[in-house]
Amino acid sequence: MQTLINHQIRLAARPVGFPKKSDWITSQSDLPKNSELLEGEILVKTIYLSIDPAMRGWMNGGKSYIKPVEIGEVMRAIGIGRVIASQSPRFKVGDIVSGSLGVQAYCLGDANNPHTNFVLVDPTLAPLPQFLNALGMPGMTAYFGLLDVAQAKAGETVVVSGAAGAVGQTVGQIAKQLGCRVVGIAGGEAKCDFVVNQLGFDACIDYKNTLLKDELKTTCPQGVDVYFDNVGGTILDTVLTRINKKARIVICGAISQYNATTAVEGPSNYLALLVNRARMEGFVVFDYVERYPQAMQEIAGWMRAGQFRSREDILQGLDNFPDALMMLFEGNNFGKLILQVSPE
């Protein structure tokens, strides 16, 4: 095995507002040969990296649900890769694993490192990108947010923003499986068409080209029982005006606010919670890690039965990471955004 060179993208500065090119720095380093790996270590060649809204939060300093990426550190990213060297009995060369690989061509680390959290992937279950989408963190987020936090039930009206995105696709399709009326919110006609015609939502509101408040009245004649919020800002505030008694608002994310340089826009209409005896609740998917296998089995079952679709937007090349991240914040991706770093 010849000497491999790792390419890495590191955080150079904490961004103010949208991340700029100068907030990143690239580095190269030699990787150890197989015989040089320490006991318990594995070397994984990155194939796919997941580009997630949560990344913006990881770039900020301060206390959060997970420690920040430090200045100079390799940017955190969840990915799928192939084991190319192993000194661990848990994984053998050729295995496909998922884990927090980082924005780098190779990930070297202890096979049992809880932060990296290497998990064996069964490539016969579904195409690999699915393990970063419906069978990965976005899918788990949708599953536990809708079923555990919102406790959506048959007959209820579920509204989800970012409907064509990684989490939104899965939220809506699981809600359909439950027997809910499902209305998406997405930006642009193409995404709305996809959500209704490919994913089977009952309706999808194009917030960029129609008046959300009016469209919510039309598409949710019985009001809103569950709102799964991925975006925050004005959309959250508008949906609050249409909630039903005992409604549940799941705060999954707020992509419209992550790059705010002034105070985050709080929901002015939060007193709708009082009038409607409703609740707004946040959650962090990592809390459900022990139940991921159960959720993956159920979603994979729907996939095999042809009752579940998904869409990925796959970009090529490690060096395109900064642009890929900006694409996400500009809403220019269509489906789960993934960066392919090497061939399968």
Add this chain to the structure above:
Amino acid sequence: MQTLINHQIRLAARPVGFPKKSDWITSQSDLPKNSELLEGEILVKTIYLSIDPAMRGWMNGGKSYIKPVEIGEVMRAIGIGRVIASQSPRFKVGDIVSGSLGVQAYCLGDANNPHTNFVLVDPTLAPLPQFLNALGMPGMTAYFGLLDVAQAKAGETVVVSGAAGAVGQTVGQIAKQLGCRVVGIAGGEAKCDFVVNQLGFDACIDYKNTLLKDELKTTCPQGVDVYFDNVGGTILDTVLTRINKKARIVICGAISQYNATTAVEGPSNYLALLVNRARMEGFVVFDYVERYPQAMQEIAGWMRAGQFRSREDILQGLDNFPDALMMLFEGNNFGKLILQVSPE
């Protein structure tokens, strides 16, 4: 029985911002003699009226948890009065009743009218003003908000705003009964002294004269598990920065925002809910009406045992209603604000 004349205060206009004198109109009318009452009617002479923050909401048009007071209608108010004429088998002359009497010297109506909701009061149980305070709507609000909505538990830290007010007094004292650490937020040194030295809270933060954020750190060294919010605005936003994992924010009211002429100030820090897997939940006390007797028994028990105190701020005279309401919004009352309309 000679002809009695009723004095009433009616809503003349929907206020913009703080209610003005011109938003009210007074009226007089003759009342029927006892023999002229219809079958099932009672005539109640108002003794005390409860002056509540919720009144501001009732003055607005539009859909809410209760129908608005219409223009020209007698202003809605919960009160205590004495039955002075009765054609109902439910109540006899001399009985003390509570109900939605309205801002008027006498309330005439069907004894079984669900909107008026006449309930017999046992004056031997506690002083009459208590039935508008700890044994009335504010007490019920505190009890069900803290126990049912927040599900506060022994050992947790409970913070309550409007701590010297009708709801706040009771929230804090019930939380102490539960074995919680209790921190109040109130305006001014006198209120804070009362809350700590008379009501037994562990601490009380004077938000007018200290820096709330710093004081929360000092007085809640273990963070905030339950925040019972009566005020909204900046105080809610600041407490959100100190909440613990799985915290519960009870949205009981938002007195700082009720007279806003621009958009209500939404909580900018609502994403603290996400990071902390926390929830913000609203409720309406009327939903618990069937369980009021149980709650009243429990609070009355603490009173008898000397473990529960309360303070009322009693103003005199029906015509002072508009000023009394403004006093509430200016935070100038000290304890549960009550208007005495006639002697006991």
